[in-house]
Amino acid sequence: MRDSDNFAETVMMDAQPPAPPHRPQTLDIRFTGSGSEYFRIWIVNLLLTLVTLTLYLPFARARRMAYFQNNTLVGGDPLGFHADPWKMFRGYLLVLVLGLGYWAVSNFMPAFSWVALVVFMGLWPLLWRSSLQFRLRNTSWRGVRLSFVGDIPSAYLSMLPMFLPALAFVVLLPEPVEGEAVAEESARYAAAVVGAVVLVFVLLLPWLWARIKRYQHGGYTFAQERTELTVGVGRFYGLFFKILGVALVVMLVVGSVMGAAFGVMMLMGMTNWAELGRGGGAVAGLLAAVAFGVVVLMVYMLMPLVVGSYTTSRLQNLLWSHTRSPKIQFRSDLRLGPLFRVGLVNWLLIALTLGLYWPFAKVRLARVKLEAMALVVQGDVDEWVADAQPAGRGVLGDAAGDFFGVDMGL
Amino acid sequence: MEAGASGVIRTQWFDGRSPRGRSVTLRVQGDELLLRTHDGLVEHHYPLSGVRWPERRSHGQRQTGLPDGGLIQHASAAEWDAWFQASGLREGAVVGWMQSWRATFAAMAGTVVFLAAAWVWGVPWLSTTLARLVPQSLENQIGEQSLAQLDRLFLEPSQLPAARQEALRQRFARVVETAHPEGDAPAWQLAFHQSGVLGANAFALPGGSIVLTDELVELLDDQPDALVGVLAHELGHVQHRHGLDLMVRASLVSALVGVVLGDASGFLATVPATLATQSYSRDAEREADAHAAQMLHASGIHPAVMAIFFERMLMEANGPDKVSGQPVDARDDETGAGVSLPIAISSHPDHAERIRFFREWQAPGPR
Numbered sequence: 065m066r067d068s069d070n071f072a073e074t075v076m077m078d079a080q081p082p083a084p085p086h087r088p089q090t091l092d093i094r095f096t097g098s099g100s101e102y103f104r105i106w107i108v109n110l111l112l113t114l115v116t117l118t119l120y121l122p123f124a125r126a127r128r129m130a131y132f133q134n135n136t137l138v139g140g141d142p143l144g145f146h147a148d149p150w151k152m153f154r155g156y157l158l159v160l161v162l163g164l165g166y167w168a169v170s171n172f173m174p175a176f177s178w179v180a181l182v183v184f185m186g187l188w189p190l191l192w193r194s195s196l197q198f199r200l201r202n203t204s205w206r207g208v209r210l211s212f213v214g215d216i217p218s219a220y221l222s223m224l225p226m227f228l229p230a231l232a233f234v235v236l237l238p239e240p241v242e243g244e245a246v247a248e249e250s251a252r253y254a255a256a257v258v259g260a261v262v263l264v265f266v267l268l269l270p271w272l273w274a275r276i277k278r279y280q281h282g283g284y285t286f287a288q289e290r291t292e293l294t295v296g297v298g299r300f301y302g303l304f305f306k307i308l309g310v311a312l313v314v315m316l317v318v319g320s321v322m323g324a325a326f327g328v329m330m331l332m333g334m335t336n337w338a339e340l341g342r343g344g345g346a347v348a349g350l351l352a353a354v355a356f357g358v359v360v361l362m363v364y365m366l367m368p369l370v371v372g373s374y375t376t377s378r379l380q381n382l383l384w385s386h387t388r389s390p391k392i393q394f395r396s397d398l399r400l401g402p403l404f405r406v407g408l409v410n411w412l413l414i415a416l417t418l419g420l421y422w423p424f425a426k427v428r429l430a431r432v433k434l435e436a437m438a439l440v441v442q443g444d445v446d447e448w449v450a451d452a453q454p455a456g457r458g459v460l461g462d463a464a465g466d467f468f469g470v471d472m473g474l
Numbered sequence: 475m476e477a478g479a480s481g482v483i484r485t486q487w488f489d490g491r492s493p494r495g496r497s498v499t500l501r502v503q504g505d506e507l508l509l510r511t512h513d514g515l516v517e518h519h520y521p522l523s524g525v526r527w528p529e530r531r532s533h534g535q536r537q538t539g540l541p542d543g544g545l546i547q548h549a550s551a552a553e554w555d556a557w558f559q560a561s562g563l564r565e566g567a568v569v570g571w572m573q574s575w576r577a578t579f580a581a582m583a584g585t586v587v588f589l590a591a592a593w594v595w596g597v598p599w600l601s602t603t604l605a606r607l608v609p610q611s612l613e614n615q616i617g618e619q620s621l622a623q624l625d626r627l628f629l630e631p632s633q634l635p636a637a638r639q640e641a642l643r644q645r646f647a648r649v650v651e652t653a654h655p656e657g658d659a660p661a662w663q664l665a666f667h668q669s670g671v672l673g674a675n676a677f678a679l680p681g682g683s684i685v686l687t688d689e690l691v692e693l694l695d696d697q698p699d700a701l702v703g704v705l706a707h708e709l710g711h712v713q714h715r716h717g718l719d720l721m722v723r724a725s726l727v728s729a730l731v732g733v734v735l736g737d738a739s740g741f742l743a744t745v746p747a748t749l750a751t752q753s754y755s756r757d758a759e760r761e762a763d764a765h766a767a768q769m770l771h772a773s774g775i776h777p778a779v780m781a782i783f784f785e786r787m788l789m790e791a792n793g794p795d796k797v798s799g800q801p802v803d804a805r806d807d808e809t810g811a812g813v814s815l816p817i818a819i820s821s822h823p824d825h826a827e828r829i830r831f832f833r834e835w836q837a838p839g840p841r
Contacts, residue, residue, distance in 0.1 A: 207488020
């Protein structure tokens with residue numbers, strides 16, 4: 065630092081006075097975004113995106129991300145978002161060209177779609193990494209940029225096993241037999257291969273999951289601090305089987321409710337038939353339709369809501385409670401109950417308002433997820449110093465990340 | 475931290491290297507932003523054009539990016555906005571728009587109008603234009619590939635005698651020639667296949683391949699004119715390039731839905747996309763029907779022969795018992811509503827409407 069500091073000024077400016085050295089300090093996370101304001105941003109963004117035939121998309125995206133990050137307060141100070149929308153625009157154009165190429169190949173030349181797939185697989189880890197880099201580099205806290213320092217070989221090593229099943233299918237499956245006589249034996253062999261590959265993949269999924277998350281959470285840096293994920297593969301397997309268990313329980317509950325409903329219906333249908341003749345059949349039919357609707361609603365709403373909320377909360381807690389650097393320790397205590405309630409209310413209101421509640425829902429969900437987190441910091445943050453950082457690369461990755469749905473785990 | 479009378483604001487500055495904030499004053503001077511610590515030891519001049527100003531919003535602090543990577547962070551939004559205005563700085567048009575509820579509702583109305591216009595005119599026009607741009611050779615290739623795929627999955631070699639196939643082909647060729655005396659008919663090839671899966675059916679593929687199943691030929695064995703009508707319907711699909719057109723439309727619609735729903739669930743996104751595609755393919759069927767009626771008329775066949783085809787297909791679908799107890803009458807709107815006809819795609823318009831169309835078809839008068 066070139067100049068002497070005015071200590072009194074600093075104290076006056078900061079919401080909290082710096083903690084005495086060597087005492088851990090907890091920085092709470094608060095989210096101050098508002099649903100009604102995000103609604104206005106969303107509508108205007110949507111109109112501009114539509115009338116520009118999606119060319120406005122990167123600008124809309126920059127505004128959205130800035131809104132969410134600026135309203136995320138860590139220890140009272142907001143996160144900054146600094147990406148240049150014009151750079152994101154260039155990345156968007158590139159991804160648009162790639163996407164159109166992929167679309168054209170898979171629609172017009174389906175025989176060559178495997179080439180497009182291989183190119184995509186080869187590029188994907190690279191895009192993923194540069195997307196993370198771009199996002200982190202353009203995020204700041206107290207004026208200091210975050211960064212992502214995971215290297216390219218590790219990105220490939222942690223991501224490529226995801227594509228193993230596709231490879232296994234290509235290598236192990238026989239060429240489809242032309243003509244009418246598909247030998248029964250080869251069909252059985254193909255079914256066995258598919259079954260085995262899927263089973264092995266499902267069993268390996270937690271391991272793949274752990275690899276990817278370890279790479280991601282092992283590359284975040286702030287000033288001199290670099291995070292690591294200190295959780296073993298075993299915990300991922302544990303969580304995986306718990307999620308399977310929850311899904312099974314929900315299915316059992318839905319199944320028994322369905323069974324009970326059918327039982328009641330049949331009983332009523334029979335008594336009505338006996339008493340009312342043909343008219344009762346109509347009543348039973350109506351009841352059947354209602355019961356069927358309820359069951360479909362339960363399967364489509366309850367299943368993703370319960371299992372999804374459970375997965376989201378437990379995964380966030382597992383990941384962020386075990387993400388730490390020498391002086392920073394993250395905490396996450398996202399409970400299933402509040403998350404489930406918010407999810408339920410969100411979906412009901414989205415359905416009732418024909419989707420207009422969507423931005424409100426997004427803000428509410430972000431609040432629940434973010435405010436369940438906190439950071440514990442050792443020592444005085446003011447003393448930390450960041451390295452000067454190169455800027456400007458990784459635009460393509462960001463656009464691709466959005467295109468294919470990759471995001472920071474927050 | 476209050477805005478001074480002379481356009482000076484006391485605020486917090488981060489230099490971009492240390493997380494330590496420092497108190498500074500800011501002032502706009504000409505086309506420069508002047509930043510100064512209180513002890514006067516640090517003074518920076520930034521060109522206004524290089525500063526990234528925050529967008530005005532009702533929630534959240536104000537963060538301003540400086541060209542050297544530094545950051546101004548101001549906790550009180552109202553104070554910052556007052557200083558910003560007093561300093562004669564202008565905000566973007568979109569920012570004011572997003573802060574006004576009236577403008578937001580106008581934008582909402584605009585979005586609805588845009589989507590409606592895209593649905594009615596935009597998507598059909600764009601897909602027809604794009605489909606026309608696809609070169610014939612590529613279209614043929616697409617047709618060949620989908621035929622190969624269908625062949626593997628559903629089709630078996632035809633059991634019809636070659637002479638019968640050839641007779642039908644000649645008959646249809648004559649009708650095409652009569653209907654298109656200038657030779658402006660699209661190129662077509664007719665192939666016969668047996669198919670247990672598809673049953674009595676006919677379909678057209680991009681590039682002009684028309685496939686007729688043995689089952690349909692047998693169904694209309696005594697009605698060669700109706701068979702010609704079915705082929706004329708398929709030729710209508712070829713003429714209008716419906717195969718490509720619908721493919722492009724489906725992609726456009728799913729892109730549109732993707733933009734509107736953004737990161738909403740994938741399941742929700744498929745519903746409007748499917749509905750839109752079905753509605754467009756019903757339009758395509760109507761166009762092909764109109765083409766068939768004109769071709770038949772040009773060859774001196776009354777389009778009403780097509781009614782026989784629909785009735786027999788209905789009998790196939792419902793089984794002879796039901797139909798015999800409830801005779802099919804095209805003029806009765808209610809008859810067998812909801813039974814889909816399997817020529818080409820299952821999204822054909824209500825068959826009663828189509829039977830009426832062919833029965834009541836009138837040759838267009840001379841203009």
